[in-house]
Amino acid sequence: MDEAQREKILAEVRSTGVHTMPVPTPFAVGRINCYLVEGDPLTLIDAGPRSNQSLAELDIHINDAGHRVEDIQLVVATHQHIDHIGLIRTVAERSGAEVAALDKSVARLATFGTSSDSEDEMAVQLMVRHGVADEIANTLQRLSSSYREWGDTVDVTMPLAEGSTLELDGRSLKVLHRPGHSPSDTVFFDEQHRMAFGGDHLLSHISSNPLISRPLDGSPGRTRSLVNYTESLLKTKEMDIDLMLSGHGDPIIDHVRLIDKRLESQVRRSEKIHAILAERPRSAHGIAEAIWGNVAVTQAFLTLSEVIGHIDILTDQGRVQESEVDGVLIYEVSD
Ligand SMILES: [Zn+2]
Numbered sequence: 540m541d542e543a544q545r546e547k548i549l550a551e552v553r554s555t556g557v558h559t560m561p562v563p564t565p566f567a568v569g570r571i572n573c574y575l576v577e578g579d580p581l582t583l584i585d586a587g588p589r590s591n592q593s594l595a596e597l598d599i600h601i602n603d604a605g606h607r608v609e610d611i612q613l614v615v616a617t618h619q620h621i622d623h624i625g626l627i628r629t630v631a632e633r634s635g636a637e638v639a640a641l642d643k644s645v646a647r648l649a650t651f652g653t654s655s656d657s658e659d660e661m662a663v664q665l666m667v668r669h670g671v672a673d674e675i676a677n678t679l680q681r682l683s684s685s686y687r688e689w690g691d692t693v694d695v696t697m698p699l700a701e702g703s704t705l706e707l708d709g710r711s712l713k714v715l716h717r718p719g720h721s722p723s724d725t726v727f728f729d730e731q732h733r734m735a736f737g738g739d740h741l742l743s744h745i746s747s748n749p750l751i752s753r754p755l756d757g758s759p760g761r762t763r764s765l766v767n768y769t770e771s772l773l774k775t776k777e778m779d780i781d782l783m784l785s786g787h788g789d790p791i792i793d794h795v796r797l798i799d800k801r802l803e804s805q806v807r808r809s810e811k812i813h814a815i816l817a818e819r820p821r822s823a824h825g826i827a828e829a830i831w832g833n834v835a836v837t838q839a840f841l842t843l844s845e846v847i848g849h850i851d852i853l854t855d856q857g858r859v860q861e862s863e864v865d866g867v868l869i870y871e872v873s874d
Pocket residue numbers: 568571620622623739786787
């Protein structure tokens with residue numbers, strides 16, 4: 540999408556009372572799009588990471604739209620990641636706004652610090668179990684906890700059930716749980732305007748990493764993120780929308796084509812992993828190295844999430860089986 544087309548679409552969206560506000564993040568993904576929805580309640584969808592720079596830019600955007608942070612009456616979270624929720628508490632404290640998020644994510648958001656520690660512990664155990672060297676797993680854990688200051692606890696005052704409707708001023712947003720990128724990804728569907736706020740469920744310029752997480756209900760173990768993500772994409776593909784406003788990058792004007800593209804590349808990657816395992820059995824980290832070469836330390840969990848996601852799919856299909864060698868899980872083809 541070129542600049543002129545993007546500006547035209549965002550101007551049309553603005554004429555319906557929705558302001559797109561890109562706010563900086565310290566992450567590779569770049570800016571996050573927060574959205575201000577005019578009306579009563581004046582609503583902010585996602586707030587950006589907790590940093591002075593992000594808050595200053597958010598302030599400017601809200602002022603440009605003719606409002607102040609103090610005027611915001613409702614903040615809505617699309618999912619649990621810190622680039623989206625870090626400033627929610629700050630905004631809610633300054634404005635007295637209600638905070639809405641998926642009901643299943645309330646406990647996760649309320650216990651940001653301990654939940655993040657528990658995520659990191661799960662990640663270290665998973666990495667070591669799948670063949671990542673101890674020192675890399677531990678380095679990554681330290682790195683991850685150093686990012687913590689960009690997040691914050693969020694006290695949700697308005698839990699939203701899947702399938703319920705969030706009523707704004709003349710705008711009804713249907714709450715659709717779409718786990719995969721994170722376990723709490725929520726899409727807000729405005730049927731009347733044929734558009735949706737998608738968070739990071741679908742991004743126009745990059746595929747949304749289906750990151751492995753702790754399950755939202757606090758049960759032990761991990762999510763089957765890619766399996767869940769695929770199911771979620773198939774549901775979103777059925778939606779009758781002209782436009783999806785995403786958490787990063789350009790608005791999406793052809794979600795069906797984009798989802799097909801994402802699903803096709805998933806199938807290609809599953810087949811590639813199957814072929815790599817047909818050469819010889821390997822750990823999930825061994826597969827990641829075969830695909831991406833020497834995996835950078837910061838990418839170790841990301842790439843492992845991706846590979847394990849495909850292993851889940853191949854295992855469900857009965858095409859890959861698992862064994863254990865010296866405490867590390869090894870995969871081989873079974874068809
Ligand atoms: Zn994001």
